[in-house]
Amino acid sequence: MTRTDELVDDVRRRIASGQLMAGERLPSVRRHAIAMGVSPSTVVEAYDRLVAEGAIRSRPGSGFYVAGASTPFALQEPRPDFERAVDPLWVSRQSLDADAATARPGCGWLPADWMPDEALRRSLRRVAKGGLEGLVDYAMTRGSAALRRTLARQFSQEGLDIEPDRILLAVSGTQAVDLVCRFLLQPGDTVLLDDPCYFNFQALMRAHRVKVVSVPYTPSGPDPERFAELAREHAPKLYLTNSAIHNPTGATPSPAVLHRLLLAAAAYDVTIVEDDIFADFEPEPTPRLAALDGLERVIRVGSFSKTLSASARCGYIAARADWIEALIDLQVATNFGGPSPLVTDIVQGVLADGSYHKHVLALRGRLAKRRKEVGAQLDAMGVRPWTQPRGGFSLWCRLPDGRDATDLAKAALRDGIVLAPGNVFSPSLGAPDLMRFNVTQMPAVVLDWLRRTLSAPI
Template sequence: MDLGIDQQALVPVVQQIVSAVAEWIRKEGVSPGTRLPSIRQLALDNLLSQASVIEAFERLAAQGLLAPRHGSGFVVASPTTVHENHWYEGAEQGWGAFTDGPLGQLKLGCGWLPDTWRESDDINYAIRELSRTDTGGLFNYSTPLGLPTLREQLLKRLTQIHVPASLERILTTHGASHAQDLLIRTLLKPGDEVVVESPGYGNLYRQLAFQGVTLLQVPRTRGGPDIPALEALLHTHRPKCLFINSLYHNPTGTSLSRPVAERLLELARERDFLIIEEDVYGDLQHASCTRLSALAHDDRVIYVSSFSKTLSGALRVGYLCANAAIITQLAQLKTLTGIGTSRFAEAMVATLLSNGTYRKWVQRLRKRLNAQMAATLQVLEDEEWQVFAAPAGGMFLWARPGLADPLRLQACAQRLGVLLSPGALFSPTGERSEWLRINVAYAADQRALTLFRAMGAARSTSTILKTTHM
């Protein structure tokens, strides 16, 4: 099998192997159960190291495209038999990505709040208030830019966080993912290059790949994107955009530092690229923070946010702020592809913003998350887990067990009924990783605590097995 590997290409050899084998399976319509050439033979035919082929096959197995067969190498996997104990936003599991999972499994790495944390009385009040006061236009189409009363409230909020804005610079969307989809389709074309953080939000990677955009990855550090790595990348590439999650980054929980932010803006001006700043967790801030959109940026930063994570994912209300010319283009695409956003959902959010309900709810939420963050960090420290950084707030931790055995971790999680969100799901290339995204709002659950303790660095194998069978 000729994989067509280019040893001089910037794309890592392992990823080239993964892409080539996946393309062969797709184009040739290879039947499940078909055996692949041996690792030794494939490496020999393509002048590769066996280690590179092994790592590529393991990634393909993790993606469900290949399956190992004892004594006979790897075969093409059957889609109906693939099952992973993994979960993340947008995953296509057999039981449904947005349900409670089989037997009520705990989504330890999910991206939203537990149902038990919701305060439904506030939303019920908003529904009753709307039904009483807006009987005429409540169920009509919204305007292209979004409901005017909501945009007025958003303008006040942006002003409070020092993001320059005006009504004509604000567009409402069906959440942040919709906002990014509109931006990708408006600003980019197949073959364009963009910079993304690694680790980062997996659904963004898939949105970009779906449009044929080339991803250039830069490591995420505790203070933001790795500036030396980005500068080196910019010497040989001319990306159109950089996508960044500034505050309480998904999945590491880190926030952007001021020096890194200022250098990013300098590079954007020097190299002529736009920055798409996602801020869906920004309302959880309780200390001073740095947003690119709040600094002088000459319209090079587009701000994206939503209420899905803090208020309700069911409402699907998001928004973005950009210069008026870009907003005009986005509004045309939004109208063409979806007619408009939900007037009812936007009216609800506008009501909760205007009467102060949302502000009070977020204050209570911040306090609860901060307490749970501290408690989870303490448990992980006690059990000798490694934490990438101790976040100043938000809901995510990026951590890995001191006993770094992925198979044992997976087996332990399955016994306990815990769904994991492992590092490979947050890599642009699907690279395997021992790191996990942990949502601290779920970390007080007894199943999570048992997992943390069972995978502590000081635990022996016998202790782990005994604990997980209790």
């Protein structure tokens, strides 16, 4: 605790105990500094903090006075909503609002201690020591040129050769998808989604008031024959999917499936949005729709929230040059520019100094070990993986004895555990006995709860 903290706490205690009454004048800065054996600047900082929190008031030319009694704002702490319908927003709401004591094997992110904290702190210190503009200015319309150049070099290594000006930085991966939807869709249009798919894709499509048609997802990717049939029948404007490590299944589309998808998309004039947010979890890169297509009808989006920081949020869009220009206008209209320069400079700093590459390599190995450990324990309970993912932190599993995943998730929430039941991922509600488990968010207490609950009679 600093001396400033001590002074602030001392004044608070004296007010709470009645030693200082409402309206009473506090000692002057100089007198208080002498009495407490600190510098005047320390007292000024303490008084300023107390003014900011409303405990005291400043009267220019007169001094500082204890504030009158006031009724504090009644803030309701977020609590689990046991009555809320288990829909595509259920897992997000319960996970984001959970307190520190709640286990969250249903959430879609890594624990804080899996993230590169020292690299982030170094980058933050470098940014803080830099020019004032990065701390106070708006972003350029395309976002940080340095970060876009870094992304372009990364894409080139994957076989996607584009100029940095064909990359637009966004506030997050979700905002990137939202911008694309604003650009390409009108209410009533049809969109193809995988079944199952990332649940927030469904929530976002609902917000855009479009019709969703689902494409069955297999261990080798979306069913290409069914994709072509649905594209011909429904004339969708857009197909939104995960590449590489699919969410929630963990499957990786085969090259043959990707090729057939592109042929069908071209035949029926379907634009594809390829969300590549889990790309860096892959042990070895696999083909991407964006690289195979050259960004003619494929738009690539992604972010660093899963591998670097969900607090320093920064997404990106890679697309045709004319589409990027239109998306810039939309981002200016809806957000007055891209992500904070403070955030993009932090991300760029971690990517540029080599620490991100080392972090990702270590992360892949740690995740492989954890998937194996948790998978073995789930298997002993009769919980079977739908497929064996090549990377990432999720296991998409079938529950034993036809157990209803939604009922299980509701019971778990009452015991302080947030699970992700299968039907929140399925537009057709065709996954009642499936569950997505985040292996990094499964302490012993969760595994013990599952073991007890699944062994009990239905």
